Amino acid sequence: MAVTMNVMGMGSPLRGQTINYTNETEIGVMWSRANFFSPVAATVQTFHGVQFDGILSMGLTAGIDEYFGLRVVPIAVGSRVVLPRKSVAPYLGVDVGYGFGWLEKKTASEWHDGGMVFHPAIGLRWKTGGKDRYLFNIGYKRQVVTEHTADAGWGPGSFKTSTYTLNRMTIRFGMIF
Amino acid sequence: MERKSLFGRLSNSWMGLLLAVVAVLFASCRDQVEHSVTYKTQVPVYIEVSAFRSMDVGIKPPKSVSETGKIYVYGDYLFINEPQKGIHIVDNRNPSDPKNINFISVPGNVDMAVNSNILYADSYIDLLAFDISNIRDVKLVERVEAVFPNMFVNAERSTFMTYKDTVITAVTTEEGRIWGGVWLNEMAFASGDFSGPSYGQGGSMARFTLMGGHLYAVDNQSLRLFDVHQANKPEFVKDIPLGWGIETIFPYKQKLFIGSLTGMHIYDASTPSAPEPMAVYQHVMACDPVVVNDDYAFVTLRSGTTCRMSENVLEVLDIKDLYHPKLLKSYPMDNPHGLGLRGNNLYICEGDYGLKSFDATDVMHIGENLLEHHKDRSAIDVIPAPKSLIVTGPDGVCQYDYSDPARLRLLSRIHTK
Numbered sequence A: 001m002a003v004t005m006n007v008m009g010m011g012s013p014l015r016g017q018t019i020n021y022t023n024e025t026e027i028g029v030m031w032s033r034a035n036f037f038s039p040v041a042a043t044v045q046t047f048h049g050v051q052f053d054g055i056l057s058m059g060l061t062a063g064i065d066e067y068f069g070l071r072v073v074p075i076a077v078g079s080r081v082v083l084p085r086k087s088v089a090p091y092l093g094v095d096v097g098y099g100f101g102w103l104e105k106k107t108a109s110e111w112h113d114g115g116m117v118f119h120p121a122i123g124l125r126w127k128t129g130g131k132d133r134y135l136f137n138i139g140y141k142r143q144v145v146t147e148h149t150a151d152a153g154w155g156p157g158s159f160k161t162s163t164y165t166l167n168r169m170t171i172r173f174g175m176i177f
Numbered sequence B: 001m002e003r004k005s006l007f008g009r010l011s012n013s014w015m016g017l018l019l020a021v022v023a024v025l026f027a028s029c030r031d032q033v034e035h036s037v038t039y040k041t042q043v044p045v046y047i048e049v050s051a052f053r054s055m056d057v058g059i060k061p062p063k064s065v066s067e068t069g070k071i072y073v074y075g076d077y078l079f080i081n082e083p084q085k086g087i088h089i090v091d092n093r094n095p096s097d098p099k100n101i102n103f104i105s106v107p108g109n110v111d112m113a114v115n116s117n118i119l120y121a122d123s124y125i126d127l128l129a130f131d132i133s134n135i136r137d138v139k140l141v142e143r144v145e146a147v148f149p150n151m152f153v154n155a156e157r158s159t160f161m162t163y164k165d166t167v168i169t170a171v172t173t174e175e176g177r178i179w180g181g182v183w184l185n186e187m188a189f190a191s192g193d194f195s196g197p198s199y200g201q202g203g204s205m206a207r208f209t210l211m212g213g214h215l216y217a218v219d220n221q222s223l224r225l226f227d228v229h230q231a232n233k234p235e236f237v238k239d240i241p242l243g244w245g246i247e248t249i250f251p252y253k254q255k256l257f258i259g260s261l262t263g264m265h266i267y268d269a270s271t272p273s274a275p276e277p278m279a280v281y282q283h284v285m286a287c288d289p290v291v292v293n294d295d296y297a298f299v300t301l302r303s304g305t306t307c308r309m310s311e312n313v314l315e316v317l318d319i320k321d322l323y324h325p326k327l328l329k330s331y332p333m334d335n336p337h338g339l340g341l342r343g344n345n346l347y348i349c350e351g352d353y354g355l356k357s358f359d360a361t362d363v364m365h366i367g368e369n370l371l372e373h374h375k376d377r378s379a380i381d382v383i384p385a386p387k388s389l390i391v392t393g394p395d396g397v398c399q400y401d402y403s404d405p406a407r408l409r410l411l412s413r414i415h416t417k
Helices: B002-028 B049-053 B363-368
Strands: A004-006 A018-031 A040-052 A056-066 A071-082 A088-100 A110-113 A115-127 A133-150 A159-176 B032-048 B058-060 B071-074 B077-082 B086-091 B099-105 B112-115 B118-123 B126-131 B139-144 B159-175 B208-211 B214-218 B222-227 B235-241 B246-252 B255-260 B263-268 B276-282 B290-292 B296-301 B313-318 B326-332 B339-342 B345-349 B355-359 B370-374 B381-384 B389-393 B396-401 B409-415
Touching: A018 A056, A018 A133, A040 A071, A040 A159, A056 A088, A071 A115, A071 A133, A088 A133, A115 A159, A115 B002, A133 B002, A159 B002, B032 B049, B049 B159, B058 B139, B071 B112, B071 B381, B071 B389, B077 B112, B112 B208, B208 B246, B214 B246, B222 B246, B246 B290, B255 B290, B290 B339, B296 B339, B313 B363, B326 B363, B339 B381, B345 B381, B345 B389
Parallel strands: none
Antiparallel strands: A004 A018, A018 A040, A018 A159, A040 A056, A056 A071, A071 A088, A088 A115, A110 A133, A115 A133, A133 A159, A159 B032, B032 B159, B058 B099, B071 B077, B077 B086, B086 B099, B112 B118, B118 B126, B126 B139, B208 B214, B214 B222, B222 B235, B246 B255, B255 B263, B263 B276, B290 B296, B296 B313, B313 B326, B339 B345, B345 B355, B355 B370, B381 B389, B389 B396, B396 B409
């Protein structure tokens, strides 16, 4: 379901390029050797963007990361490079953005702030006929989340701020539409 | 063509690169956390005696209460200690509309008692006496020097140590739990404790009380006795060592009930100048304010910073034979602090869990006779005063109409600011 646009305007840096709408939807797991919440977390995300000349894609990424004890909604600017191969092709991706704590319960004594998310990945893309292509990639996701706790056992008026930096290896499988 | 050959080389080694990335990430991915905890605590402060005696003492214009300590009722006046700073005097003729009259600046003040219009207040190492017969013109009439010597830090008695409230922010970092291993320790912070608060009427957490022409003041280790027959001229009589961890003192019919971290001491004060020990009821290490009637003593034990190794309970003791107090029954509580007894109604301050009122007519079934539980405000100490039930907490001082013990009605609040 690719939308093709020919940019033909004189002087345009994109002159002569073919721009396609692209979508990657992935599901996977995230793992950390020394962890908070749970050693294995689940992740699902979707990338929507435009592809230039079939190699470079730019767009926005949104998803949900379930750390089993913490749920984050990352929204990021993403870029993808898929090298030109007919069947199996090397794949590079990077997302930089902010993970929101919207799905965490907010009470008078405990609430969460999100934080920066950075997620580079390398992998493979392969075709199985038609235009559907599959993705497998391995990456590193760095997600910062801050937890605020009031009166958490250190006397009246005490306040605790815990800033988690979650460093996770990601293994994801997905489809490119 | 040149680009294609480069991509070709990359493609050939791509699987190797993927495996290398997996190996590096597998070894190096570790969650981290930085904890920043801001909490109130006390730090030691050393003060020269000469500097202390030159500090400003006396009446000041009224000001808002920033922190509540002990409370004391004398006639129509309510005295609210602001720990280490002084005493707020409140006109409490109408408990529904208490009026802040003035503030007496008393450095190092923690407790107080009133005898015949003379207010006694500790001031670090000294005992001060103020004439309050004209409540709007309170005058310092006597300073008994160095009667609380446990604070001195040197033999010359030129310097003493106190503790000052301070706010500390502690930052620590840690890594997550090793997969398949155990959690790394979190920071070990002790939970904060409240230092809450009789002539007049004091709360169950008072350390000053008046009986038989004598002022009894407990410090951490002893009972200090002052002759106050001449109210404006308190005289230090003697010091009775009590052991360790003395916390509260409660007078009842010429008896003194002294709560400590390890038990309740009962003293016969029928000869006020020479109280005689009658019994010590020992319990596990806990903080234990106490109130009594003719037959029973009600003791609350709680866990906390200085009250470790304890459970949170209300204990009822049979004290018909004061030489042999016997534990009758123990009731689980949340985090009991001060308590008050009026007739057969028992009021227990449960710290952050609020205020509970019980019908204590049947001492063997108090737990089943909870009348009310007010959870909306923290409660540290309570005085069942003639006109109102006065409850203190970190948020201020609340007064309730308790004419119907089963239905307390809030009359007023003095907010801390």
